[in-house]
Amino acid sequence: NKYEVKVYTGDVIGAGTDADIFINIFGEYGDTGERRLENEKDNFEKGAEDKFTVDAPDLGQLMKINVGHNNKGPSAGWFLSKSIAHIVIEDIGNKRKYDFPLNRWLALDEDDGKIQRDILVGGAEATAISYIVTVFTGDVRGAGTKSKIYLVMFGARGNKNSGKIFLEGGVFDRGRRDIFNIELAVLLSPLSRVSIGHGNVGANRGWYCEKVVILCPFTGIQQTFPCSSWLDEKKTDGLIERQLYEMVSLRKKRLKKxxxxxxxxxxxxxxxxxxxxxxxxxxxxxxxxxxxxxxxxxxxxxxxxxxxxxxxxxxxxxxxxxxxxxxxxxxxxxxxxxxxxxxxxxxxxxxxxxxxxxxxxxxxxxxxxxxxxxxxxxxxxxxxxxxxxxxxxxxxxxxxxxxxxxx
CATH class of the missing domain: 2.60.60.20 (PLAT/LH2 domain)
Structure with missing residues (x-):
């Protein structure tokens, strides 16, 4: 199937972006996976309309999108306009059109500081369920990294996931613990697995991940996902992304919130x-x-x-x-x-x-x-x-x- 994606950048000062824009489209039968929106044009300029085509299996009725950027470049902040529609997706095969208005910034230094958002059909921003993610960097020589770390969380059956979430604001120094509060539209806890990786750019890009601990206050379930491995193309197996599975014996049940x-x-x-x-x-x-x-x-x-x-x-x-x-x-x-x-x-x-x-x-x-x-x-x-x-x-x-x- 084909999906035509129209993106409207806001007509305000600084609204355009030089960053790479990614989208994941979710429907009743699954999702497209993260796709970069790119063509031969200079896209996402102030007040501009940009069009893209995404090839994917039939997703059925669309429910939400996850959209964000990698904060790359000197003008990474991005403002999405609601005046026409923030993002419009046309399902070519099923002859349906979906509107995803937002009228919000995706910028570290604007609005609430988020560079990634879940948006439901019709424009409700879906942030109902929170997850407290703690990432432990190993205490070994050269363990820290300056590369951008991302995480994907998978639900109990593995057919629902969070999409790629960049862990902005983390330091990821040797022996350090970085904590993030992530809000999603979907309840995934208890998780079946997580995927963690990095963008492999910049100096000191290799990273030694000790473990990831995730607490969902809504279910009260805290899960530990051991890693104890390098994510480095120059070490061991050369992987920069790993699938982590829970050590069930370490699971904790906390007060449900x-x-x-x-x-x-x-x-x-x-x-x-x-x-x-x-x-x-x-x-x-x-x-x-x-x-x-x-x-x-x-x-x-x-x-x-x-x-x-x-x-x-x-x-x-x-x-x-x-x-x-x-x-x-x-x-x-x-x-x-x-x-x-x-x-x-x-x-x-x-x-x-x-x-x-x-x-x-x-x-x-x-x-x-x-x-x-x-x-x-x-x-x-x-x-x-x-x-x-x-x-x-x-x-x-x-x-x-x-x-x-x-x-």
Missing amino acids: FPWSLWVWTTDLKKAGTNSPIFIQIYGQKGRTDEILLNPNNKWFKPGIIEKFRIELPDLGRFYKIRAWHDKRSPGSGWHLERNGNLKAWMNISGTPLAHSRTSFQMTLMNTLTKDKYNFNCNRWLDANEDDNEIVREMTAEGPTVRRIMG
């Missing part, structure tokens, strides 16, 4: 923002969470901005309050949180916050799978020198989920 999205709105009052460490604790009928730090590395909460977080929570039953506080020792640590508004006024169908006026919820929690929502209003300062001088606030849960349970 569920994916939630958290939106935090800081008001646009003067000096309302803060870069002080912000902590929350969520209370439910069955218990409470540990302290959750929202802004590692003292990331700023800017005035008038909605920040989105993805967190994994155990089953706490119905939520009834959130406790929020900050470290008042930092200069400029005062923080002001808004309240009130209508959730539908600043969220679209896919659950993405939109620009809105000052009137908005202070915090909203949404279960990524069930779409249950809780709202927590504040409209108070957390500041030792403002309001009542308190730096700790407790907010009671509100919203349709609470009314449905209570009523």
